[in-house]
Amino acid sequence: MIKGVIFDLDGVLVSTDELHYAAWSQLAKMIGITEFNREDNQRQKGVSRMESLEIVLEKGEKCYSDAEKVLLANMKNDIYVNLLTDLDQEAVLPGAVEILMRLKKLEIKIGIGSVSKNTPIILEKTGLITYIDEVSCGLDITNSKPDPEVFLVAANKLGLQPKECLVIEDSKAGIIAARAAEMRSLAVGPEHKKLDADYCSESLSNELDWNLLLG
Ligand code: BG6
Ligand code: MG
Numbered sequence: 313m314i315k316g317v318i319f320d321l322d323g324v325l326v327s328t329d330e331l332h333y334a335a336w337s338q339l340a341k342m343i344g345i346t347e348f349n350r351e352d353n354q355r356q357k358g359v360s361r362m363e364s365l366e367i368v369l370e371k372g373e374k375c376y377s378d379a380e381k382v383l384l385a386n387m388k389n390d391i392y393v394n395l396l397t398d399l400d401q402e403a404v405l406p407g408a409v410e411i412l413m414r415l416k417k418l419e420i421k422i423g424i425g426s427v428s429k430n431t432p433i434i435l436e437k438t439g440l441i442t443y444i445d446e447v448s449c450g451l452d453i454t455n456s457k458p459d460p461e462v463f464l465v466a467a468n469k470l471g472l473q474p475k476e477c478l479v480i481e482d483s484k485a486g487i488i489a490a491r492a493a494e495m496r497s498l499a500v501g502p503e504h505k506k507l508d509a510d511y512c513s514e515s516l517s518n519e520l521d522w523n524l525l526l527g
Contacts, residue, residue, distance in 0.1 A: 321426035323482035335392035358483030360456035407517030457485035460493035
């Protein structure tokens with residue numbers, strides 16, 4: 313019996329995955345990398361900022377020191393945070409609020425499990441914070457997905473056992489992390505069929521069988 317649902321944030325509840333892509337594309341151009349594309353970006357989903365940078369740098373010739381990599385990651389984050397300036401409830405993906413309201417009514421606990429260190433600002437700006445019981449994010453963990461840490465911290469904060477949690481994810485790293493945490497998983501988004509989750513749906517706005525998902 314599921315007592316809590318742990319949502320990934322970028323690409324599940326909000327469209328910020330597109331802003332990450334825009335910011336990485338801008339950084340790539342600034343350092344002379346023209347080959348960075350959506351396929352590369354797909355691999356960045358769910359992994360940390362530094363690991364995402366490595367995926368960009370694979371497309372170039374130049375080697376960077378650790379200190380230079382930190383500077384590049386900071387540059388990307390500055391671009392990204394700037395793109396977040398105008399973020400509001402319009403960025404919430406279709407169906408998300410309806411599901412959060414339904415879960416609240418059913419007295420299912422709601423958690424966030426995102427490796428993004430920008431999670432608090434995104435939850436505030438979109439107003440989603442009002443629905444969330446506990447947040448586990450990049451600021452709480454040392455290992456990013458596919459390590460299960462972010463979901464285990466979320467379950468712990470919610471006071472639930474892993475088997476009592478359902479994870480909703482849009483990334484391969486996230487579905488592997490949910491499995492490693494021994495949690496049930498629902499994949500959403502453009503890659504939902506490829507992700508080897510327990511259940512999948514193109515979008516949160518599609519009709520979902522909550523008896524099955526929570527049973
Ligand atoms: C995840 C995104 O939610 O957060 C990744 O899917 C991103 O693409 C990661 O790299 C880290 O985000 P941030 O905001 O801490 O740079
Ligand atoms: Mg995601």
